[in-house]
Structure formats: C-alpha cells, structure tokens
Amino acid sequence: MRGKRLVVANLKGGAGKTTTTVHLAEAIARRHGACSVVDLDPNADGSATAWFTLAGTAMKASLVSEPSGDGWVIYDTPPWSASVVNVAVKSADVVLIPVRPSGLDLSRLAAMTDVVVRAGKPPVVLVNAAIAGTTAQRAAREALDESDLPVMQTWIPQRQSIQNAYGTGPASEALKFYGWLLDELEEALN
Numbered sequence: 001m002r003g004k005r006l007v008v009a010n011l012k013g014g015a016g017k018t019t020t021t022v023h024l025a026e027a028i029a030r031r032h033g034a035c036s037v038v039d040l041d042p043n044a045d046g047s048a049t050a051w052f053t054l055a056g057t058a059m060k061a062s063l064v065s066e067p068s069g070d071g072w073v074i075y076d077t078p079p080w081s082a083s084v085v086n087v088a089v090k091s092a093d094v095v096l097i098p099v100r101p102s103g104l105d106l107s108r109l110a111a112m113t114d115v116v117v118r119a120g121k122p123p124v125v126l127v128n129a130a131i132a133g134t135t136a137q138r139a140a141r142e143a144l145d146e147s148d149l150p151v152m153q154t155w156i157p158q159r160q161s162i163q164n165a166y167g168t169g170p171a172s173e174a175l176k177f178y179g180w181l182l183d184e185l186e187e188a189l190n
C-alpha cells in the first residue's frame, strides 16, 4: 500500500511543526518500517535536519532532500513562507496544522487554513501542547467546536518527554501519543 504524504505547516512560529514532524515520522517508521522527512525550513538550528544530525542512528525515520518511491513522507515547513507551504502542499494527502491551545495562536488559525484550502488540500488542525484540565484547553475546545475546521480527535499533550526529545530518538511515552495520532490518520486516509 502506498504511504501517505503529509505536510506539517503553520505560519505561526513555535507551534510545534518540527516536533510533530519528527515524532510522527518516527512513529510511522517504527510501525511501517520507514518514513522520509523532507525539511523545507532552511533554519539550521532547531530544524528537523539538525535534529536528525544530532540523533544519528537513534532515529528509524530518515531525512531526505527529495522523496523517492511511494513510502510515507512528511514535510516540515518554515513559519514565515506561504509560498514554501504552497509548494509542499501540492503533493500532500493532508496538511496537519499544529496549533497551541491559546487564544493568540487560535486567532491566527483561519489565515493558515485559508492558505491550505486555496491550494486545494484538506487542512486538519492538530492541537499541540495541551494541558488537561486547564481553562486554556476548555476554551480551545469550545473555539474549535464553534469553527468549521476539521480537528484531529487526538490532542498531543504538553510533556517533558516531548520537550526534551530534540536531538534524540523520541521517548516511548512521547511515541505513544503520536502512535494514537497515526491510528487516527490512517483510519481517515485509508
């Protein structure tokens, strides 16, 4: 079966694009044997490229400059360029938009989903760094329920295991959450 092509995008910086890309790629690679990551963010520090370089053989997913074959691919994108996002989105099966559950971040969401919709692809919101039982999380759920946006049911929590993963092969606790996200994606995309 052909793997899916995912793009992780949000023009808002720090939403968790690179964190989502690397963890989800690793969850896919451990389930399906391989996953390619294409890093479209030229920032050297804190990028998926730097993460893979630091992690070395701890990572089962692989960083590639051009995807080949029909395996799973995830594109990480920079925060500042709708045109880079547009290029990546062209070949995407789905565009995941990580967003933090805060009023400020959610207020910028429609601008981002518009970019994806204009490119003719389905945008799907992924709530990232959620903290259970907080006002912020409840407010985010209400705001997203009121919007017409498709939202992944899996919310990625804020966790030290995720925050500390940079430059390492992700921890098993972190991978559990991204495994649930992958379950949901596979069900939606197959």
Ligand SMILES: Nc1ncnc2c1ncn2[C@@H]1O[C@H](COP(=O)(O)OP(=O)(O)OP(=O)(O)O)[C@@H](O)[C@H]1O
Binding pocket: 012, 013, 014, 015, 016, 017, 018, 019, 020, 041, 046, 077, 078, 079, 128, 129, 130, 156, 157, 158, 159, 160, 162, 163, 164, 166
């Ligand atoms: N679920 C999470 N739990 C804890 N920390 C998180 C989580 N998601 C992201 N972070 C942290 O938030 C910060 C920003 O994450 P990341 O660099 O992945 O965002 P980004 O959208 O790729 O940023 P940029 O727009 O600069 O490329 C990092 O310090 C990362 O470790």
Ligand SMILES: [Mg+2]
Binding pocket: 017, 018, 019, 041, 046, 047, 048, 077
């Ligand atoms: Mg990034």
